[in-house]
Amino acid sequence: MARGRYAGRHGLTIVTTTLHCCTFSWTVQSMSNPLVEYLKATKSLDTAATEFMWRDADSHLTFTGPHAKASFRDGDYKRRDNNVGVIAVEASKLACANALIPLTPGDADGNWGTGSRFRRALLSLIQPSSMVLDIHGMTDEHGPDVVIGTASGRAPQWLTDCTETALTKAGFVVEVRHTGPLSAGEKTLTWSLAELGHHTLSGVR
Ligand SMILES: [Zn+2]
Numbered sequence: 001m002a003r004g005r006y007a008g009r010h011g012l013t014i015v016t017t018t019l020h021c022c023t024f025s026w027t028v029q030s031m032s033n034p035l036v037e038y039l040k041a042t043k044s045l046d047t048a049a050t051e052f053m054w055r056d057a058d059s060h061l062t063f064t065g066p067h068a069k070a071s072f073r074d075g076d077y078k079r080r081d082n083n084v085g086v087i088a089v090e091a092s093k094l095a096c097a098n099a100l101i102p103l104t105p106g107d108a109d110g111n112w113g114t115g116s117r118f119r120r121a122l123l124s125l126i127q128p129s130s131m132v133l134d135i136h137g138m139t140d141e142h143g144p145d146v147v148i149g150t151a152s153g154r155a156p157q158w159l160t161d162c163t164e165t166a167l168t169k170a171g172f173v174v175e176v177r178h179t180g181p182l183s184a185g186e187k188t189l190t191w192s193l194a195e196l197g198h199h200t201l202s203g204v205r
Pocket residue numbers: 067081111135136137
């Protein structure tokens with residue numbers, strides 16, 4: 001995919017860049033917030049759009065962190081999940097994958113319903129039948145250290161199996177349950193992308 005700026009299918013102006021397996025160039029724009037400063041410092045930020053950073057690796061795998069910034073869910077303020085923007089971007093670099101995170105607080109929760117600009121941006125950028133890993137944070141009250149879900153089992157079993165195998169090999173104790181302390185229910189990004197034929201995993205830590 002050529003480096004450049006273009007309007008996505010839904011009319012959003014999004015900055016893209018070409019990444020060749022984790023080597024990339026970058027430029028700095030005059031934006032000032034901690035996440036942008038981090039991305040600049042680690043050279044993860046190519047060119048910042050005003051709302052989102054899209055890291056384009058021309059991959060079928062995309063990491064998303066819709067809660068990297070605060071938003072509103074059904075009219076209620078929703079605080080950001082700590083560090084998920086950094087995690088999504090760093091994970092995408094390791095996996096030579098795409099990443100999409102918000103850089104500014106949004107008016108609609110990107111993980112809730114179908115009306116957010118984040119969701120529209122994502123759908124305008126990812127390839128058909130993509131795999132999307134949606135990264136979130138959670139508080140200690142939920143119990144497990146890490147929760148990975150596939151929208152109530154709606155993702156294919158092979159995807160769950162692959163994930164379990166990989167994490168087990170990496171030394172993690174993995175328990176597969178169809179219900180857990182958190183779920184990717186009907187209004188979540190994970191669920192709605194699965195409805196559109198994408199393979200989705202939602203992960204929180
Ligand atoms: Zn979240």
